[in-house]
Amino acid sequence: MSELDAARTRTAGGIRLHRVSHRYGRGPAAVNALGPVDLEVPPGEFLVLVGASGCGKSTLLRLIAGFEAATEGSIEVSGATPRPGDTAGVVFQQPRLFPWQTVGGNVELALKYAGVPREHRARRREELLTRVGLEGTAARRIWEISGGQQQRVAIARALAAETSLLLLDEPFAALDALTRERLQDDLRRVSVASGRTSVFVTHSADEAAFLGSRIVVLTRRPGRVALDLPVELPRAGVDPDDLRASKEFLDLRREVGRAVKSAAAA
Numbered sequence: 386m387s388e389l390d391a392a393r394t395r396t397a398g399g400i401r402l403h404r405v406s407h408r409y410g411r412g413p414a415a416v417n418a419l420g421p422v423d424l425e426v427p428p429g430e431f432l433v434l435v436g437a438s439g440c441g442k443s444t445l446l447r448l449i450a451g452f453e454a455a456t457e458g459s460i461e462v463s464g465a466t467p468r469p470g471d472t473a474g475v476v477f478q479q480p481r482l483f484p485w486q487t488v489g490g491n492v493e494l495a496l497k498y499a500g501v502p503r504e505h506r507a508r509r510r511e512e513l514l515t516r517v518g519l520e521g522t523a524a525r526r527i528w529e530i531s532g533g534q535q536q537r538v539a540i541a542r543a544l545a546a547e548t549s550l551l552l553l554d555e556p557f558a559a560l561d562a563l564t565r566e567r568l569q570d571d572l573r574r575v576s577v578a579s580g581r582t583s584v585f586v587t588h589s590a591d592e593a594a595f596l597g598s599r600i601v602v603l604t605r606r607p608g609r610v611a612l613d614l615p616v617e618l619p620r621a622g623v624d625p626d627d628l629r630a631s632k633e634f635l636d637l638r639r640e641v642g643r644a645v646k647s648a649a650a651a
C-alpha cells in the first residue's frame with residue numbers, strides 16, 4: 386500500500402487493522418477465534434468478509450464496531466479507536482427493531498440518537514425509507530410487515546446514524562432467496578449512492594461476488610486472510626439481473642466459492 390493509500394485509511398470511514406487477534410476466555414479453555422489479521426480499508430470500499438461458519442467473521446466485525454477490544458493488535462476507524470454506537474451503523478441477521486414502535490418511529494429514534502433536530506426528522510425519515518424501498522410505510526407496525534421489510538427498516542436505521550461506516554453481519558441470511566436478491570440489489574445501489582465504507586459478512590460466495598468491491602476470504606478458525614481480491618465488476622449503471630447472468634460475475638463467484646472451500650479445509 387502506498388503512503389497516499391495509508392493516509393486515506395485515516396480519513397473518515399477508513400479502517401486499519403494491525404496484527405489483530407482475538408481470543409475468548411483464558412487458560413486451557415480459551416478459544417483462538419481470529420487472527421493475526423492485517424487489513425487496510427480505504428474509505429468508500431464495500432468490503433465483503435467471507436468464510437465458513439465459526440471462522441471468526443462476526444468477531445472481526447464486532448471488533449471493528451468497538452463492541453469488544455481485541456486481545457492483541459490495534460484497530461483504527463477514521464484514525465481513532467472505534468467506540469460502540471459512534472463508529473458504525475450495524476445491521477445484524479435479526480433486525481432487532483423496537484416492536485412497539487412504528488416503522489417510521491424506529492427510524493426517527495435513530496435520527497434522534499444521531500442528533501438530528503426534531504423538526505428535520507420527518508423529512509429525513511421519508512428520505513431514508515424511500516432509499517430502502519419502503520416509501521409510504523412509516524405508519525405501519527413492525528409486526529405488520531414481512532421479514533424482508535423489517536430488514537429494510539434495520540438498514541434505514543443504520544443509515545440514519547450518519548456514520549461513515551456501515552457494518553452488516555449476514556443481514557439477509559434468514560430471508561427467502563427472492564427477497565434476499567431484491568435486498569442485495571437495493572443495498573448495492575444504496576452503497577454506491579452513499580459512498581460510505583461498508584463491511585459485509587457472509588458465508589455465501591454468491592453474495593460476496595455480487596456485493597463486494599473487494600472480497601476477503603478468511604481461513605478456518607482462527608480466521609486469517611486467505612485471499613484478498615479486488616473486484617472489477619461495474620458498480621453503477623448496470624441491471625442487477627444482467628450482472629448476475631454475466632460471465633464475469635459467474636467466474637468470480639466460482640473463484641470465491643473455491644477459495645472459501647480450500648480456506649476452510651486448509
Ligand code: ADP
Binds near residue numbers: 410443445
Ligand atoms: P463466524 O461469525 O465466522 O461464524 P464467530 O466470530 O461468531 O464466527 O466465532 C468464531 C469462533 O469463536 C467460534 O468458534 C465461536 O464458537 C467462538 N466464539 C464466538 N463468540 C464467543 C464467545 N463469546 N465465547 C467463546 N467463544 C466464542
Ligand code: MG
Binds near residue numbers: 442443444554
Ligand atoms: Mg457470525
